[in-house]
Amino acid sequence: xxxxxxxxEIGAGQAxxxxxxxxxxxxxxxxxxxxxxxxxxxxxxxDVPAPVAGRLSRIDKPLDADVxxxxxxxxxxxxxxx
Amino acid sequence: xxxxxxxDWSPRARRSDSLEVYLLGRVDFASAVxxxxxWVYEISGRRDRQGALFLCEHPPVVTIGxxxxxxxxxxxxxxxxxxxxxxxxxxxxxxALVHSPGQLAAYPIVPLDRLGLGLADYRAALERAVIGxxxxxxxxxxxxxxxxGVFCRTGQLAWIASAVRNWVTHQGLFLxxxxxxxxxxLVSSPPxxxxxxxxxxxxxxxxxxxxxxxxLIRHLAEQLGYDRWHLYTGxxxxxxxxxxxxxxx
Numbered sequence: 001x002x003x004x005x006x007x008x009e010i011g012a013g014q015a016x017x018x019x020x021x022x023x024x025x026x027x028x029x030x031x032x033x034x035x036x037x038x039x040x041x042x043x044x045x046x047d048v049p050a051p052v053a054g055r056l057s058r059i060d061k062p063l064d065a066d067v068x069x070x071x072x073x074x075x076x077x078x079x080x081x082x
Numbered sequence: 083x084x085x086x087x088x089x090d091w092s093p094r095a096r097r098s099d100s101l102e103v104y105l106l107g108r109v110d111f112a113s114a115v116x117x118x119x120x121w122v123y124e125i126s127g128r129r130d131r132q133g134a135l136f137l138c139e140h141p142p143v144v145t146i147g148x149x150x151x152x153x154x155x156x157x158x159x160x161x162x163x164x165x166x167x168x169x170x171x172x173x174x175x176x177x178a179l180v181h182s183p184g185q186l187a188a189y190p191i192v193p194l195d196r197l198g199l200g201l202a203d204y205r206a207a208l209e210r211a212v213i214g215x216x217x218x219x220x221x222x223x224x225x226x227x228x229x230x231g232v233f234c235r236t237g238q239l240a241w242i243a244s245a246v247r248n249w250v251t252h253q254g255l256f257l258x259x260x261x262x263x264x265x266x267x268l269v270s271s272p273p274x275x276x277x278x279x280x281x282x283x284x285x286x287x288x289x290x291x292x293x294x295x296x297x298l299i300r301h302l303a304e305q306l307g308y309d310r311w312h313l314y315t316g317x318x319x320x321x322x323x324x325x326x327x328x329x330x331x
Contacts, residue, residue, distance in 0.1 A: 009200075010200055010201050010246075011199065011200010011201050011202055011203055012200065012201045012202055013200070013201070013202030014202075015201065015202060020148045020173075021148070021173070033248075035247065038148075038173060040148045040149060040175055041175055041201060042149065042175060042176070042228065042229065042230050043175045043176065043201070043205045043230030043242045043243065043244060044174070044175040044201050044204070044205065044242075044243075044244040044245060044246055044251075045147075045148055045173055045174055045175050045244075045245040045246065046201060046245075046246045047245075047246065047247045047248070049248070
């Protein structure tokens with residue numbers, strides 16, 4: 001069952017968060033905790049880790065998309081043996 | 083009686099709530115980035131509140147963060163090359179910045195989750211620390227604007243341009259103490275932003291880098307919630323090197 005990459009509560013306050021970089025392409029394998037997507041505010045970047053090991057199957061928030069806490073950024077398809 | 087071998091000496095078992103402060107002097111930008119990478123890895127593997135703070139100055143160099151672009155450069159690459167100034171593209175917040183001697187670079191490597199801080203709290207803590215430094219030097223300063231940093235009557239004094247990986251911060255805070263201002267103007271401010279200035283320009287008298295550094299350590303430790311800090315000069319992973327750099331007039 002695919003697992004969502006959800007933006008956790010990062011205490012960004014009123015700052016606008018947007019996707020600055022996907023560090024993994026769809027179809028690539030990731031390990032639990034690997035950095036998959038980087039978000040940016042005016043003062044800082046924040047790397048979101050993979051919630052499970054598997055293959056990045058879909059990107060819901062492309063580059064420059066604004067995001068909010070709880071949004072699903074993409075999906076990971078767990079793979080046997082990863 | 084427990085056997086001494088029962089003691090767990092692994093990094094995960096070590097506990098410390100202190101801030102390790104390294105005074106590095108003048109450091110090549112790339113070496114400072116490497117050192118931070120190493121410490122982000124080290125702090126990520128711990129479970130306590132220990133953090134590190136690197137304080138240094140850089141030879142003249144331009145860095146561009148995720149919200150910056152080449153259009154912020156107010157000079158061409160030929161001019162930068164003739165000044166022996168490299169351009170580094172970094173995965174940090176903020177736009178283009180110029181670093182040079184006279185600017186105090188502070189790189190806190192701290193675990194935000196274990197300190198109970200969010201991104202906005204962290205930014206506010208850094209701004210309050212710089213405002214505290216300014217206050218000790220009798221400079222009225224404010225933060226909390228749309229552009230992250232600290233401002234005084236004559237312009238922007240400090241910039242916050244950080245990054246967070248595994249909830250551990252790196253990159254950081256840049257405070258203009260008394261840099262060569264013609265270098266600071268090689269990049270443009272954001273539209274509607276304040277021009278760069280310095281503590282020395284605002285006070286119209288010399289400001290000691292040592293005093294600014296001492297004030298900043300104290301205020302940063304307080305704002306980030308550290309009761310204790312240990313001070314070191316240099317770092318064993320940094321080697322002394324010789325390199326030709328631009329010396330601002």
